[in-house]
Amino acid sequence: MKIALFTYSTKPRGGVIHTLELAEALQCLGHQVCVYALDKDCIGFHRPLKCPSKLVPTKPAAQSIDELIKQRIQEFIDYLIKEEEKYDIYHSQDCISTNALKVLRDKGIIPHFIRTVHHIDEFNSPYLQECHDRSILEPDLCLCVSGYWQQQLKQQYQVDAPVVINGINTQKFSSKPNGLETQLKQSLGITGNPVYLSIGGIEPRKNSLKLLQAFSQVLKTYPQAQLIIAGGDTLFDYKPYRVEFFTIAKQHNISVGESLILPGVIADRDISILYRCADAFVFPSVKEGWGLVLLEAIASELPVITSKIAPFTEFLDHESALLVDPYDIKTISIAMLDILNKDVAQKLINNSVSIPAQYSWQRSAQIHLNLYQKLLLN
Structure with missing residues (x-):
């Protein structure tokens, strides 16, 4: 399978870590994976990746948060419209890239897209709230990372979202000192x-x-x-x-x-x-x-x-x-x-x-693959 994963940042926030670990686990299982990310400081990801990535260039941040989100969504759109590479799966991990993928799907540029909801936010800004709600309601498949958010997505949005687990790299995190x-x-x-x-x-x-x-x-x-x-x-x-x-x-x-x-x-x-x-x-x-x-x-x-x-x-x-x-x-x-x-x-x-x-990333990757296959068969 050719899989594109999308995230809003190259910095080590939880959703970004999830994206990178999932990408590498999918790659290890023999699939072709590429990570797309907004590169806001032009220095790339916080660590080397074991799979290909493409960094989406950005301009200096707009003054207001509404304008900033509009700008970031458009930067994703502008980059992806010119992208010649095609994938079987387009999978977003955040509101910004999800809104961009919606535009591409509606234009017929991509066939479908998936979004993982890590948690539900609430915004005072009507524009931000609309973007957030759209990123949950519009995907062809919505996933989530816990039973609690699965329940909340059902109650608040009437969306049935399968749970895809997070993982932990026990080779990296352990109690064993390394001398540093x-x-x-x-x-x-x-x-x-x-x-x-x-x-x-x-x-x-x-x-x-x-x-x-x-x-x-x-x-x-x-x-x-x-x-x-x-x-x-x-x-x-x-x-x-x-x-x-x-x-x-x-x-x-x-x-x-x-x-x-x-x-x-x-x-x-x-x-x-x-x-x-x-x-x-x-x-x-x-x-x-x-x-x-x-x-x-x-x-x-x-x-x-x-x-x-x-x-x-x-x-x-x-x-x-x-x-x-x-x-x-x-x-x-x-x-x-x-x-x-x-x-x-x-x-x-x-x-x-x-x-x-x-909670291994390998197990998480297999859960994702099963859901990807179901989407492609529908």
Whole structure:
């Protein structure tokens, strides 16, 4: 099969990681796969790929978010209209490329297209909401990554979306040191005890404000503790939210670069090492498609604190993670203290260590292939 996968970015966000890992797994199964992505900074993907890719050039970002989305959709359209390569499958992983593929299908340039919904968003902008709704309602086949979002797609859009699982590369993420941990700690200034890690950047969906406030309570007991919040490259800048975040840090005398480390997007060669530099993984997110970083942390044998919400509860329970109310700062801070108990941490690790084996990209690729075949037969 010839398969084209589409994603809105070359940066390591969850949906992009899903796209690349799926592409490589499909390629390993003997199919011809090409990844198309908007290349917003002209430096390509964050890591080398094991399959072909084509980078869609972009212009400087428009001023308003509505105009930016219109621009990005049109950039995909302009590039793909000139594309001579034809595929059996056109599969988008996001709203932007889905809207572009809809235009191409309606023009008869491509026969059909698929979209994977990682989570459902809500926007104040009528234009953005229309784009989002269209990206769910228009595909010839809609997929999703968890039972929770399958249920939500049915309830909110009357769309039947088969579940395609996420995966974890256990060759990459493990507890086995590679000798570079000390070097990374030195370069990032990781000297604390204990060290908490969270990945996803500073934004509302990641619940960064309450995480920071919970950490301020931990510092009262462990003044040498550090919180690392890595990642954060996103389409939206969340400026007001970030301003509030740094205001809270200042109010609680949390020093950026000392107690709080914000390294931004971590190089692919370092991300697996970073997990091994932490004592616990804290992820009180309020909305996720699945939570790939949780699988990465678990594969790295880190004890995990996360929100007691779906889809996390589809693969985690109270025996394998400390599940908290993400809106309760005190509950999060108590969990951050409790997880330092060696017996508690080891119990969580022991009870979660078998989870990654259930989620391989090879299995995900096979599920996708079965669905691709059904679409082609219809």
